[in-house]
Amino acid sequence: MYVAVKGGERAIDNAHQWLAEERRGDLSVPELTITQIREQMALAVNRVMAEGSLYDPDLAALAIKQARGDLIEAVFLIRAYRTTLPRLAASNPVDTGAMAVDRRISATFKDLPGGQVLGPTFDYTHRLLDFTLMAEGKTPDTPSPSGEEGRGEGESRVPHVTSFLNRDGLIEVAEPGDATPPDLTREPMELPADRTLRLQALTRGDEGFVLSMAYSTQRGYGRTHAFVGELRIGTVAVEVDIPELGFAVEIGEIELTECETVNQFKGSKTEPPQFTRGYGLVMGQSERKAIAMSLVDRALRWQELGEDFTGAPAQDEEFVLMHCDNIQATGFLEHIKLPHYVDFQAELELVRKLRAEAMALQEAAE
């Protein structure tokens, strides 16, 4: 039970004033601009967009600045802002097959058509601190080998790796559907959730939580034997049906990370032996999250595929979906620091009474 308290207004004002000062830090150090954060802290910006569930790099950068770099607080700011926006439309589903890929790798096929493209990756770096960055060293331009052909206009489609397996019928097919998907920002999430609702929850879920859930499946809690069939990062166009015009128009471009896993599957009562799939799609360049999402997506499909429930947390839809949102989690966790004086008075009296009774019993026994 909460109890209304009054007062403290001046203290609160002063606290916020001090917060603003601390946010700014040492005045002899130049202030960060939104564009600097957007351009140079891009992966933090991406995470705030993905978990804030709103693609707008400038706003995400602003939120990071305002939150002093606390990314969950920044996500909170974005979520709050998001609720003030009228929903003008829903886009047509983005076509990731037409993605302008910066990165595309497969752990299952070394010779995939179109090639393995590493892109701007941390992979193969030595994870040694680069002190030249501290000395404000200049980063070299990316060498672009002469004669190496980039994507030409016209060859805009990049086929998915799973489509190669699909030719032989070795992998399950994702049948297209045009049903309006459920939206957990409009209707409270109901369980059991179908796969489209689960994917919405996971893509905006906390990266750390989704990562740990995925890791638990790899360590044996709901094992799904995942290979990264394909991981791709790049931009896709977003197309919206414009009611005034009666046709669809591309209104912009967003960066996405997509991961498809290929999972061993021995078959079940309902399904033949074949490879099955897990899917991850996340705003921005967020490959750890996308891979994790695809593992958790696959683990949650045990019922649909006729697998056994082993009691693993990652198989437990309620456990995963009800705990993956870091704003809900933060809200409930941090509310316990708010005044609970009446609750606690009651507890205090109860403990005093129990103590008195116990001591009386003890004395009587002696």
Next chain:
Amino acid sequence: MTDASPLDRKTWMAMLAKAPAVRLAALLPDLPPHSVLRQPEIGAVMVRGRVGATGAAFNLGEMTVTRASVRLASGEAGHAWVQGRDKGHALRAAAIDALMQTDAANDLTSRVLKPLEAEAQAARASRADKAAGTKVDFFTLVRGEDK
């Protein structure tokens, strides 16, 4: 409409939406006389993806968008839906959409749309070249059983 642009409306609207707002303003600083049919409105579009890239649609998350509609003195109505929260961008894009339905279309195509297209293509090509520079050919080392 004797002097029609070779571009169709869907194409030019996409080009205007994806163009950087500052470039659009630099290429066409002065808007034609117009009345505003719909004041620029900032809102959100729910972006959808597909399960497994080809399957059922699901909600990925929203993006900011600004829409506006204008009418030229000569009567043509122009509409714009552009990513982000730049009201000036939406108004300018709507005005150009309207102008593209007039005799000015061909002139605008060469003065505004073609340069935008060339710049967008150059930016895409530059990224694609960088990506191509990171293309690898993995080869399998000799394995024990191959000896």
